[in-house]
Amino acid sequence: MNITNKTALITGGGSGIGLEIAKTLIEKGNKVIITGRNEAKLQKAVAGLKNTSAFAGDINNADDVDKLVEYLNTNHSTLDVVINNAGQASAYHLSVEADAFEKAGAEIQTNYLSVIRLTEKLLHLLSKQPEAAIVNVTSIVVFAPNAFIPTYAASKAALHSYTQTLRFTLAKTTAIKVFELFPPLVDTEFSKEIGGSNGIPPSAVAEQFVKGFENDQYEIHVGATADIYKLFLSSPEEAFKALNQERGNG
Template identity: 60%
Template sequence: MNTSNNTVLITGGSAGIGFEIAQQLGAAGNQVIITGRNAERLEAAAAQLKNTTAIVSDVSSPGDVSQLVAQLEEKFPGLNMVINNAGYSASPYRLAPGVDTFEKASAEIQTNYLSVLRLNELLLPLLSKQAHAAIVNVSSIVAFAPSINIPGYSISKAALHAYSRVLRITLNDTPVRVFELMPPLVNTEFSKEIGGEKGIPASQVAAELIEGLKNDVYEIHVGDTAGMYQLYLSSPENALQAINAGR
């Protein structure tokens, strides 16, 4: 996949991994559109980025998504890359009585999986018009080995992983290629409550994504995810124990 001269949508692009991807792709000569729920934060991010347009939009809102798609069709008809980066994780919790696990997991699955499915489906007609196009779904190391402290998030990312594999096969005979970016723990505000300061920088995730796109690596295992994947292949139980060590 060419990594310059694209028109790229990045959901959740005002901070963390999304911001770093926008920064690196914008600097490489791509036209970038970032979305997020907070207008002030979004505009502040866009002001720091090259070749970037900000659109306030909540991926979990059907109305917002419909309006976003209409704007893209009108103003960015050459859109050929969608990076589904927006995510949500409730405060760390465990699957135990009295912690409202249904409501927490419902919100996580809505944002991290179902919202991605909806946006991709609505944008596929536009993407399919391009000579070359890509969908990038940002999942996680916990798609292979779920964490006891973020169960709903883990489950939602496992669903996104399965969906990405199915979508890749489904679109095999179209111009649209499906990539999956699978980071480990990343040092961002998003992951602060689960020890994010111990994680890799978001800039590394963005750089490895771009390298993976260049080389048509459809499942991009960033940092420790590569080792976790190999452990998972040899022993899913050992991978599960490793991700939950000391917890």
């Protein structure tokens, strides 16, 4: 996949993995649009970047999504790449008082359903380009869930399944390539609650993403994810144990 002179949209691009990917793409000569709910955070990010614009909105809000799509049609009609990075996670253990239904509902909406809605609404733009891509950011827990983030893991597993079928379907009729990025634990504000300080820096995720993207590696296993994937193929039980050690991080 050519990774220069592209126009890329990154959801959740104001910080963490999304922001680091934005920086890396800009260094490669691309134009980037970052989105997120926090206007101040987005503007702070844009102030330090070139060839970057921001659009504040909630990907879980249908009206905001429609406004984003209209904005892209009007101002960035050459959109080539969509990176679905925005996410939500709750750290807890399943129990009588866990309130798992409410937590799962929020995670499924952000991590799965919102991706489907935005992707569907942007397919017409992507289809116009000679080469385009969709990148869905999932997680190491796709291969083995972590009991400390049970419904987050389930939401990412759903996104993994959707990504596989989207890739299969679009390959038949379009020039849109579908990638999946699998970070392990990453040291970001997002992952602080689940021990993110023990994770790899988001810049390492961005670096491996670019390498995989350039080489048409449709499933990009970052860092420890590669090891867990190999373990999962040989023994799903051992992979599960590896992600559910006493520390409970994943």
